[in-house]
Each structure stands twice: as structure tokens, then as C-alpha cells.
Amino acid sequence: MPAYEVLYSPIFREHRPKEYHPENPSRLEYAIEGLKEHNLWINVREPEDTTITELLKVHGREHVELIRKLSTGFDYLDPDTYVSPGTWEAALKALGASKEVALSAMEKKGLYLALVRPPGHHAGKDGRAFNAPSLGFCIFNNAAFAAYTLKELKGKVVIVDFDAHHGNGTQEIFWNDPNIIHIDIHERDIYPWSGYEHDIGGRDAKGTKINIPMPHYSTDDDYIFAWREVVLPILEEIKPEVVLVSAGFDGFRGEYLTMLRLTERFFRYAGSTLSRYSLAVILEGGYNVGLKKGLPAFIESYLNEKDVEEIAHPGYEAIKTVESVVEIQREWWGI
Numbered sequence: 001m002p003a004y005e006v007l008y009s010p011i012f013r014e015h016r017p018k019e020y021h022p023e024n025p026s027r028l029e030y031a032i033e034g035l036k037e038h039n040l041w042i043n044v045r046e047p048e049d050t051t052i053t054e055l056l057k058v059h060g061r062e063h064v065e066l067i068r069k070l071s072t073g074f075d076y077l078d079p080d081t082y083v084s085p086g087t088w089e090a091a092l093k094a095l096g097a098s099k100e101v102a103l104s105a106m107e108k109k110g111l112y113l114a115l116v117r118p119p120g121h122h123a124g125k126d127g128r129a130f131n132a133p134s135l136g137f138c139i140f141n142n143a144a145f146a147a148y149t150l151k152e153l154k155g156k157v158v159i160v161d162f163d164a165h166h167g168n169g170t171q172e173i174f175w176n177d178p179n180i181i182h183i184d185i186h187e188r189d190i191y192p193w194s195g196y197e198h199d200i201g202g203r204d205a206k207g208t209k210i211n212i213p214m215p216h217y218s219t220d221d222d223y224i225f226a227w228r229e230v231v232l233p234i235l236e237e238i239k240p241e242v243v244l245v246s247a248g249f250d251g252f253r254g255e256y257l258t259m260l261r262l263t264e265r266f267f268r269y270a271g272s273t274l275s276r277y278s279l280a281v282i283l284e285g286g287y288n289v290g291l292k293k294g295l296p297a298f299i300e301s302y303l304n305e306k307d308v309e310e311i312a313h314p315g316y317e318a319i320k321t322v323e324s325v326v327e328i329q330r331e332w333w334g335i
């Protein structure tokens, strides 16, 4: 059985909105409840903190100082994203957890979950990334920080982001970095309005950014199809020891921030097909049922190591999307 560990701290609850906000501490309760139901609330460990020097590898000093300053009280960075008195400590600890899961995944094969808040994949180097109107609930980029950690040791890093939204922050940070391969599957034409098929990376990094912008209302069948046609063959070609996963569960049916209609079936499939790799899993989005059901389904099926065979019946729009991604990425990958 592969190793399994959860990096978690009660400090992650101290990043708190003043009024109702979907990104609030109860998200962690949904996740923990779901993990407990599946006997996966085990091997829980408190992560280390991060130093500012380390943090400056990922973010500009101005963004870092702004968060530290605002975190003495309560404020909004933009209409979507708040900072509260506990934000600074929570965000530093979230980075620490993300670094640790990356290191553990490298050391021993298994699944290492950074069950963190605030989330990170919309945070670019200096704040908002590309043309995003806001930071989308994110403070510092946890996945990018983990990727830097791995890159220093391994040279090449693979990130798979299946949050319902495009991981624009992560993509912006590594846009010109040919050593960071970033595969991102998400719903198209919603916040942060980026991550289209033709977005393939900067001049010296073309083909290292793979975007799969799925149609609205995509189902398990659509996602399984795209995963099998694009995500898996690229991973097989790279054969990484470690895959860094930006894991968002907001595409789950019944979550209210997107129109995707995924269920346990896709998350089980995703977990099972990644079971040949060691995983550093970093929590991104997911606001209610996705965390309760999608997260444990993903982990459980990874740990089972049994191949989940799925016959997918994708819709026309999903087939078209996958065809266009393949057409563009074929120049760099054997897909």
C-alpha cells in the first residue's frame, strides 16, 4: 500500500471572512468530515512554517508586504478576496504544508495531501494574474511554491490542475519556464477568463503549458474522455516520479460556483489513473459537497491502486475541445 499523509493545521481556519463568503473555514470541516467517513482522517501532521525569504522565490516583495500589512486587520484585496487577522499565519503555513508534501512525495511513493487554506492557484507573482479581475480568493501560490521546491531538486516538474477554474496564477508564474509542465483542465469562459487551447507557454516554453478548456455543463464522461486522451498520455511520456496536483473539487455537481457536473466517478478515475505516480496534492477550490465526496473518492481510489476502467461517452462539444487541444499540442507531445 502506498504511503498516505495529511498535512493540516487549525491555523488554516484563522483566515476568516467577516460576512458570508464561500471561501470560509467550514470548507475544512466538509473535507475532514468526508475523510473521516472514509477512514482517511489518519496520519495527520502539523506542517512547518515558511520564511519570507523562501516566499520571495514565488512572489514579489510588494505583494508579500501588502498581505502582511493588511493582515493586521480586516480588508479586501479586491471584491472577491479578503484578508483577515489570521491570514498571514495561515498563508505561510499553507506554503509550508505544500513544500512538505512535495518533499515527502519525492522521498517515498504515496499520496501526501496539503489540506490548506487560503487556496493559491489564482495568485500570480505580483497578485492578479493575466487578465483576471481579482485574486479569486487566493493569497499566495501554494502549488507554485511546491513546484519551486521540486524544481531545485529534480530539475523538471509536472503540475496537474483539475480545479474547475483555470490555474492562471501558477501558469503566469511559470509561463516562460520550460522545466515546469503544467496541465490544466477547467471550465472555459468563466473566471479567470484564461486557459484556452492556444495558451501553450512563452517563447522558450512552448508546449509546456497544456490547457484543456472544457465546455459548460461538462460531465464525468466528458472529463474522463479528456483525461484519457490528453492528461494520461502526456504523463506517460514524461514518466515523472512525482506529480504535483492542484486539487480543486468545485466542479462537483451541487457545488455552486461553476456549471460542471462531475461526480465521484470522475474523481475516482483520476485518483486511480494517477496511482502509478507519487502525488503531492494541494487543495485549491471546493466549497461543500465536492470536498465531502470528491476529495475522499480521489484519495481512496489512488490508495486502492486498482485500475478503474471507464467507458466514456463524451458529448460533441467535449470531443471538439479535446480534438483542438490534441491538434495544437501534437507538435510537442505524442498525443
Ligand SMILES: [Zn+2]
Residues within 6 Å of the ligand: 163, 164, 165, 248, 250, 284, 285, 286
Ligand atoms: Zn476553482
